[in-house]
Amino acid sequence: MIQYVAQLALVVRDYDQAIDFYTRKLHFTLVEDTYLPQQDKRWVVIAPPGSNSATILLAQASTPEQESYIGNQAGGRVFLFLATDDFWRDYRDMTQQGIHFVRAPKEETYGTVAVFEDLYGNQWDLIQYKESSPMYNRKPV
Numbered sequence: 001m002i003q004y005v006a007q008l009a010l011v012v013r014d015y016d017q018a019i020d021f022y023t024r025k026l027h028f029t030l031v032e033d034t035y036l037p038q039q040d041k042r043w044v045v046i047a048p049p050g051s052n053s054a055t056i057l058l059a060q061a062s063t064p065e066q067e068s069y070i071g072n073q074a075g076g077r078v079f080l081f082l083a084t085d086d087f088w089r090d091y092r093d094m095t096q097q098g099i100h101f102v103r104a105p106k107e108e109t110y111g112t113v114a115v116f117e118d119l120y121g122n123q124w125d126l127i128q129y130k131e132s133s134p135m136y137n138r139k140p141v
Helices: 015-025 087-096
Strands: 007-012 029-036 041-047 055-060 078-083 100-107 111-117 123-129
Touching: 007 015, 015 029, 015 041, 015 055, 087 100, 087 111, 087 123
Parallel strands: 007 055, 078 123
Antiparallel strands: 029 041, 041 055, 100 111, 111 123
């Protein structure tokens, strides 16, 4: 049996604002941006550079309840983990792009990690796993 997480939904305030942030500041690829007239919404999919694993669906909030989760989809915990093959390259680039890090880089037993916020305040780990970490071999193929 083969299964995998294909996509995650990230609730955003505005499609274009989110596309701009993720593609310009984090260098994500805009995979798809399709208008769905029957639902009067867009299907907006992004992916980290060089990735062939799970993508992120940018889902614009359409109700007050959904809006209340923008920026806090994980209840104040780290929500997503952006793995990289070069932590310091990406950390320097992200700081130059004005990305706000809420936890400074730290060497852990599993790798080098720092916590940053996206444009809405969701917390992400930027992480480079060590070869000894079980996650190191979970790289997408």
